[in-house]
Amino acid sequence: xxxxxxxxxxxxxxxxxxxxxxxxxxxxxxxxxxxxxxxxxxxxxxxxxxxxxxxxxxxxxxxxxxxxxxxxxxxxxxxxxxxxxxxxxxxxxxxxxxxxxxxxxxxxxxxxxxxxxxxxxxxxxxxxxxxxxxxxxxxxxxxxxxxxxxxxxxxxxxxxxxxxxxxxxxxxxxxxxxxxxxxxxxxxxxxxxxxxxxxxxxxxxxxxxxxxxxxxxxxxxxxxxxxxxxxxxxxxxxxxxxxxxxxxxxxxxxxxxxxxxxxxxxxxxxxxxxxxxxxxxxxxxxxxxxxxxxxxxxxxxxxxxxxxxxxxxxxxxxxxxxxxxxxxxxxxxxxxxxxxxxxxxxxxxxxxxxxxxxxxxxxxxxxxxxxxxxxxxxxxxxxxxxxxxxxxxxxxxxxxxxxxxxxxxxxxxxxxxxxxxxxxxxxxxxxxxxxxxxxxxxxxxxxxxxxxxxxxxxxxxxxxxxxxxxxxxxxxx
Numbered sequence: 001x002x003x004x005x006x007x008x009x010x011x012x013x014x015x016x017x018x019x020x021x022x023x024x025x026x027x028x029x030x031x032x033x034x035x036x037x038x039x040x041x042x043x044x045x046x047x048x049x050x051x052x053x054x055x056x057x058x059x060x061x062x063x064x065x066x067x068x069x070x071x072x073x074x075x076x077x078x079x080x081x082x083x084x085x086x087x088x089x090x091x092x093x094x095x096x097x098x099x100x101x102x103x104x105x106x107x108x109x110x111x112x113x114x115x116x117x118x119x120x121x122x123x124x125x126x127x128x129x130x131x132x133x134x135x136x137x138x139x140x141x142x143x144x145x146x147x148x149x150x151x152x153x154x155x156x157x158x159x160x161x162x163x164x165x166x167x168x169x170x171x172x173x174x175x176x177x178x179x180x181x182x183x184x185x186x187x188x189x190x191x192x193x194x195x196x197x198x199x200x201x202x203x204x205x206x207x208x209x210x211x212x213x214x215x216x217x218x219x220x221x222x223x224x225x226x227x228x229x230x231x232x233x234x235x236x237x238x239x240x241x242x243x244x245x246x247x248x249x250x251x252x253x254x255x256x257x258x259x260x261x262x263x264x265x266x267x268x269x270x271x272x273x274x275x276x277x278x279x280x281x282x283x284x285x286x287x288x289x290x291x292x293x294x295x296x297x298x299x300x301x302x303x304x305x306x307x308x309x310x311x312x313x314x315x316x317x318x319x320x321x322x323x324x325x326x327x328x329x330x331x332x333x334x335x336x337x338x339x340x341x342x343x344x345x346x347x348x349x350x351x352x353x354x355x356x357x358x359x360x361x362x363x364x365x366x367x368x369x370x371x372x373x374x375x376x377x378x379x380x381x382x383x384x385x386x387x388x389x390x391x392x393x394x395x396x397x398x399x400x401x402x403x404x405x406x407x408x409x410x411x412x413x414x415x416x417x418x419x420x421x422x423x424x425x426x427x428x429x430x431x432x433x434x435x436x437x438x439x440x441x442x443x444x445x446x447x448x449x450x451x452x453x454x455x456x457x458x459x460x461x462x463x464x465x466x467x468x469x470x471x472x473x474x475x476x477x
Contacts, residue, residue: 007031008258009445010248012236013265015043016216016431017421020072020438021263022228023219028446032228033256034220035248037235040213041220043265044392044422045431047211050342050385051300053335057387058296058346059311059325060212061086061205064432065466070474072435076218077208082331083471084207087308091374092151092315099313100203110151118147134398136168143173156315159322160348161395162292169396175428175457206469209333212431236266238274241414263441265421267291267391272407285406289426291391293356295347297367298386300340303379304328314374320355321345321370340382345371348393360386394426408454418444420453433457 007030011018014036022032040046045060061084064070090097095109107115122145130142136157141149157165208214220230239262240247240255247257264271272278272286311325325344327334335342345367349356355363364384371377404426411419420437422429429437433456440451466477 007260007445008033009261009263010035010246010256010259011263011265012239012248013037013043013421013424014041014216014220014230014232015265015421015423015434016045017424017429017434017438017441018043018263018265019216019219019223020435021420021441022223022230023076024439024442025446026223026226026228028442029226030446032223033259034223034228034230035234035236035250035256036230036232039232040217041230042213042216044389045212045216047213047217048387050298051338051340051383053327053338053342054211055298055327055334055342055344056212056325057389058294058323058344060431061207061310062212062215062431063205063468064435065468065477066432066436067467067474068439069432069435070467070469072439073206073215074469074474076215076222077206080210080214081206081208081469083204083469084310084330086203086205086310087329088311088313089309090152090156090313090315091319092155094316096312097152114147118145118151121145121147132170134170135166136170136173136396137165139170139173140165152315155317156313156322159314159320160292160393162348162350162353163395163397167398169398169400171401172396172428207330209331211334239264239271239417240276241417246416259416261416261418261445263418263420265419265424267423268394268404268407268419268426271419271424272411279410282406282410285403288403289400290350290395290397291423292348292393292395293350294387294389294392295349295355295363296387296389297345297347297363298384299343299345299364299367299371299381300383300385301343301377301379302340302382304339304341306341306343306376306378319370319374320347320366322348324371324374324376341379343371343376351390356388360384391423394422394428396428400426418453425454425456427457429457 009025009030009032011022011034014034019041022034025032044057047054047056088099090099097109098105125142125145130138132138140153154165161168224230235251237249237251246259246262247255249255269286269289273283307326308329309326310329311323313323314321323346328341347355363386368381418441419425420441421434437453437456440453443449444451467474468477
């Protein structure tokens, strides 16, 4: 179907989903205007310069088996990427566990007796299964047994989400680890080269030499070269849906109008609650949705050999930090000639938590103390930097899907509005999920397709054919 070049599309947000839509629409010759609250594209996946080096907002690895998503990634990155040999570990009770699992390492750390208890709990589930009540705890306990759940899932998940695993919806586990089993973990550890691998256990991934944000910066540059407009530091307050054309209301109360279609990646709760004419039950449902915030404390350490991992999951309850990223262990292009290491100490919190309001000095002090207690402070802290990122992670509180259905059913009645991305669709997307959402949203506009964007990242890994990125390009599995 021919493209209507007279169309004018507004996109709220230049994160992976939004800027992908803009990129595809610009390629088709559609007039695009992007409104981004921050100063650069990429959202949570952007890369920032820091102390003559480059860092991401925590660890961001890209992996997909979707041919089109991978082709787009390679189209923007070209040859400017490396295949990273992943090295990550779990810190639990002051011991480091290989991740993916190494049976000998796990046995040594857990101890023979505790390992036998974990195995007994695992087989207990075959005969006396845990009753499924819709919670993350019940789902994971049934899949792995109580012992492994408490060691490898409970503490980290509660740090990340800020709620008990009893209150966390099982849908989170179903999305992220739905086909992972104890048998597959052990099989992968023993026969690494012979079996297909769950994405959670992947030991290699493609990474742009200059940081993960390279993908989205290059998309943004292309959009602007094609005549598209990107307005940075321009947050959107709400949208107005009326008659044939839609409008945006910016936070400074300016109104931008005349859009045939609006693609929104702004938090679903904010978008819905600020729409005019929304039924009270829909507005109330939107107001119950919650997002988790992220605090990133970057420490510049006067050393180059702190530890070998790209990142470490901190399961230990005695530490507030949830994840530690070492940017020295990604690509040499990130640090160049610098003789120091940048670490990102990652903390999660809610708006009302005291740590979200803590001063920079308090946060730096906390991160420095915990780094030293863990045993990674092997050099002087030369400098520090803090990134406060609100509304990063949609909280899958048990029963949240019923709330989303109320909102989704109403938004589907609004012509000329698409909601995509981690924030916009209230889904814990990886980069590839958001890229696919952006592609499909553009297809719906340009090709008049009827893709159900809400279904992306519901059963994302089912493909008739799988393709993966290698150092020589895209290959079929």
